[in-house]
Amino acid sequence: MMELSAQDLQDGQTETREDRQERISWWDQSRLRQARVLVAGAGALGNEALKNLALIGVGTLFIVDFDAIELSNLSRTVLFREGDTGRRKAVVAAARLRELNPHIQVTPLDRDVSYDIGLGLFRRMDVVLGCVDNLLARISLNRACFRVGVPYVDAGMLELGGQVRTFIPPNPPCFECTVSTEGFADLDRRFSCPGLTRAEILKGRAPTTQTISAIIAGAQAQEAVKLLHGLPVEPGSGLHFEGLSNSVDRIVETPSAECYGHWTFDPERIVPKPEATAADTTVREVIEWGQELLGRGAVMELGRDIVVSFVCPDCAEEEPVFAVRGQVDDSRLPCPRCGELRQFALLSGEVALDSPFADRTLAQLGYPPLHILSVRRGAEYAHFELTGDEHRAMNAP
Numbered sequence: 001m002m003e004l005s006a007q008d009l010q011d012g013q014t015e016t017r018e019d020r021q022e023r024i025s026w027w028d029q030s031r032l033r034q035a036r037v038l039v040a041g042a043g044a045l046g047n048e049a050l051k052n053l054a055l056i057g058v059g060t061l062f063i064v065d066f067d068a069i070e071l072s073n074l075s076r077t078v079l080f081r082e083g084d085t086g087r088r089k090a091v092v093a094a095a096r097l098r099e100l101n102p103h104i105q106v107t108p109l110d111r112d113v114s115y116d117i118g119l120g121l122f123r124r125m126d127v128v129l130g131c132v133d134n135l136l137a138r139i140s141l142n143r144a145c146f147r148v149g150v151p152y153v154d155a156g157m158l159e160l161g162g163q164v165r166t167f168i169p170p171n172p173p174c175f176e177c178t179v180s181t182e183g184f185a186d187l188d189r190r191f192s193c194p195g196l197t198r199a200e201i202l203k204g205r206a207p208t209t210q211t212i213s214a215i216i217a218g219a220q221a222q223e224a225v226k227l228l229h230g231l232p233v234e235p236g237s238g239l240h241f242e243g244l245s246n247s248v249d250r251i252v253e254t255p256s257a258e259c260y261g262h263w264t265f266d267p268e269r270i271v272p273k274p275e276a277t278a279a280d281t282t283v284r285e286v287i288e289w290g291q292e293l294l295g296r297g298a299v300m301e302l303g304r305d306i307v308v309s310f311v312c313p314d315c316a317e318e319e320p321v322f323a324v325r326g327q328v329d330d331s332r333l334p335c336p337r338c339g340e341l342r343q344f345a346l347l348s349g350e351v352a353l354d355s356p357f358a359d360r361t362l363a364q365l366g367y368p369p370l371h372i373l374s375v376r377r378g379a380e381y382a383h384f385e386l387t388g389d390e391h392r393a394m395n396a397p
Contacts, residue, residue, distance in 0.1 A: 058104065305346050
């Protein structure tokens with residue numbers, strides 16, 4: 001490593017905090033300073049990845065995590081302290097990163113990455129890092145990134161091993177190309193059961209160590225550095241590290257011709273709506289925007305299943321719900337009147353102008369701020385961004 005000598009300092013050379021990395025021939029600190037990176041998950045992997053990105057000077061970081069800090073997090077998270085137990089992970093991580101590098105901007109988003117982050121926010125990122133511990137979140141991140149054309153770097157670990165893979169839309173493969181039939185079947189099985197077992201879907205809690213999280217997150221952050229500099233990265237490539245044998249294998253995933261996950265919006269068909277927000281815009285308005293471009297008969301694609309109501313099979317009591325299926329807690333299923341487990345009515349697929357739900361706002365149906373809604377007529381699509389939410393979504397406390 002080159003050190004500045006006393007003579008260097010006397011010659012007027014000034015050392016900066018990024019001095020050593022700027023001595024790399026291809027390094028462009030200004031690119032990093034202007035970059036926006038979203039990190040989903042602020043646990044063991046997320047802590048290490050965020051620390052690395054902050055230290056190298058990535059100018060704007062977004063942290064998405066809706067969990068609280070637990071005592072067991074402390075042995076694997078460099079940004080958390082014992083007094084932080086019970087506080088929100090994203091908020092605490094953001095505060096510590098600002099201490100680590102006061103020259104960067106860090107925004108914590110205490111939200112569920114699968115449902116509460118609009119596609120418009122993903123669209124404004126240069127790279128997204130997945131530091132999550134469950135299949136549902138990985139699939140959600142993959143689809144969001146491919147819809148809006150943003151590179152996604154996925155990482156995972158177990159005990160003394162782990163892997164990193166980089167997916168670059170619109171080029172397959174995507175993360176979903178790598179998911180087994182059994183993986184999808186297990187996810188479908190859990191979602192289709194009467195209990196909507198969200199807790200089961202999200203329980204990650206894999207046995208890991210701080211050592212492997214540092215290794216894997218280091219490789220993950222390095223992939224982000226390469227992408228931000230425009231260095232060559234093969235889509236679907238990555239590495240697998242096995243700590244027991246100290247072996248490193250290169251990964252190159254294979255595209256699946258039948259995969260739905262790497263469907264990408266045509267960026268020319270994304271229409272910003274500067275006055276539109278999720279709280280004030282109705283389904284009817286979105287469909288009418290689509291009809292102006294595509295013609296009569298256009299419908300809005302939901303892109304998610306919405307629980308409309310609970311219905312008790314015993315006493316026939318019905319309770320309106322209007323929440324995204326994956327966010328409905330199974331503790332709400334027992335009927336408050338008779339205690340019987342209630343069934344639920346779903347809204348899925350698409351909605352037309354004559355739908356009884358057309359006059360509900362997007363927020364009432366569970367859509368997040370700065371989302372992008374899709375309208376279809378036959379095989380033609382148009383996409384509309386709720387750009388009026390931009391400030392709220394990008395600067396949330």
